[in-house]
Amino acid sequence: MRPRSDLTPAASKPLHKGWIIALFVLILLAAFVLSLSLGSVSIPMRQVFGILSGKPAFKESWKTIVLDFRLTKALTAVLTGAALSVAGLQMQTLFRNPLADPFILGINSGASLGVALAVLAIGTTGSILLAGISTAGDLGLALAASIGAGLVLGLILLVGRRVKSPITLLILGLMFGYAASALTSLLIYFSLPERIQAYTVWSYGSFSGVTWSQLRVMAPVILAGLVLTVFLPKPLNALLLGEEYARSMGVNTRLTRVLILLSASILAGTVTAFCGPIGFIGVAVPHLCRNLLRSADHKLLLPAVGILGAALALLADAIAQLPGSQYVLPINVVTSLFGAPFVVWVIIQQRKGRTSFSV
């Protein structure tokens, strides 16, 4: 065999990878602290920690800002980042497609349709209901989006158990997405401009609209979706070789597929319902983790993408705050601006290697 010294040999990999994960955790903690201390009102770091540990604040308004606004926002970002990254990783492996993302089966199109119906259609006939929606702190929007995402999820699960190949499922999912998007466009087309404005704001995505009462719903559902994945590393690893190999190794591919779809859809659907459609985190973080860890093992990747996804969502939110200014950018603008060049980079990297596209 010809020697290949340029390739990293077996230099104590487990320890090495453990350090990378530890680094991810450190980044996450740092990003969390950063997120709590950044905002349009400047609050000293010591005061932030004081408020968090229950000490009386220098100003009462600071306490409200830190506890009811920044802490909820940071927790939302953590849950969102972890949920989208884990869902994205599962979709990429299930479909063996490096460009798959959590929304590839049309979950967010369903959610968008739900919101569009609530804001645009119902809004036009009953303005009282619309007023109710906005005063309830967007809980109405979350409900509408959940129903939309849930309907698509139901359809996917119904079909997902029957179709033979994941590719068929992928195409059907895309079709659901197109159909839902078309209906949404139709609603927008026949709507009043001010209603469209409300819909557009939702579609930009935001971590800051989530209140404590919403977090009480959102957090347990996302945690449930994440807990489901505890049982999935083994079948996901088998699926890397394709469904046929997985079956030949004794994996119950039908059950696995349903569990993956259930978990990924719950995660992506919940995020979209509460924060709007958040792009790019779900497609970019799994790639980043695979490249940094140089591993395809889901036992390692699932926790790693969760942690790194949470950290990156926090950092994206920190950038969105435009530190030192009064402006706040929509979160989707930040993730897409940073995510799009990243996906381009991944494609170029993969084309450079001798392999064709693969997860």
Next chain:
Amino acid sequence: MTRLVLSACDLQIGFQPSRVSRKVVASGLNLDLHGGEFVCLAGPNGVGKSTLLRTLTRLQPALGGEVRLSGRPLREYSSKELAGLVSVVLTGQVEVNAMRVRELVGLGRFPHTGIFDSRSQEDERAVENALALTDVSQLADRFVQELSDGERQRVMIARALAQEPLLLVLDEPTAFLDLPGRISIMHLLRDLARGRGQAVLTSTHDLDLAMRSADRIWLMNRGGSIAQGSPEDLVLSGQFGHTFSQANLRYNMSTGQFEEEHAGARPVVLRAEGLAGAWTAHALRRAGFEVLVEGAEYLPLIEVEGQGGANCWRLTWQGVSRELSSIYALLSALLE
């Protein structure tokens, strides 16, 4: 008599896209496969070899009849039990990224581990053993995407071996390899069957290779019937010629080669011996000549003189005698 591993009785294979329509590929198949045996499933392209292999490994359902594995009907096995007895190498390339060879081979331990896939020492040993048997131990820490096609195919076989199956089934494992690669894979499979008492079943459209290494050949005809026997038996009974017969192509029973039949082949007389003589005959046939040992005066006469690397070809034709320094020059002169 060795142990019967797999048997098929009145098997019907094909596809059933819906309840009413079905496409039968072959039916009435009676097959048997024993431990320690290396069997090649040969036949023309598109005859249903993959369908048969997929049916025998339960990757797709049989339309009728019965397959038994170790005497028990195939359908009665749980998927995990079956995976512990039968492993496969499917046709086509597997694209994986950022996965090391040892990890890929380790996937073969899945039927033997629990839901969280924690590995015992026995699992590790089986993986190392599979790497050693397929001679890829030195690649264990490389990434799969960096391997050559031949190395990758060996790794896929190692993965199947790590499953520690009773029956190893491969679908066209040599399809995209060069000739040395194909031979080495076939010899590996034969050795695995002989050394380990496993039954190895592989499909191939490379008849020459199957002839050289298989204990038995299952020869699948266009009609979907299968002739079984040792390669030599199938030659003598004329089965090969029957299965692969095409216009302009003839199976030469004495050489075991397919030869093109040229309608208007020009006869030439070749008087030569040894290696140079054999390859000269090869070249003449390739160029569409009919090679005779004795013939009329008016036919072109070719004699090879010299030994080793320094050969000389003498062409005598129409009273003119020429000396040519290579086979290429000889053919050019003949075709003028």
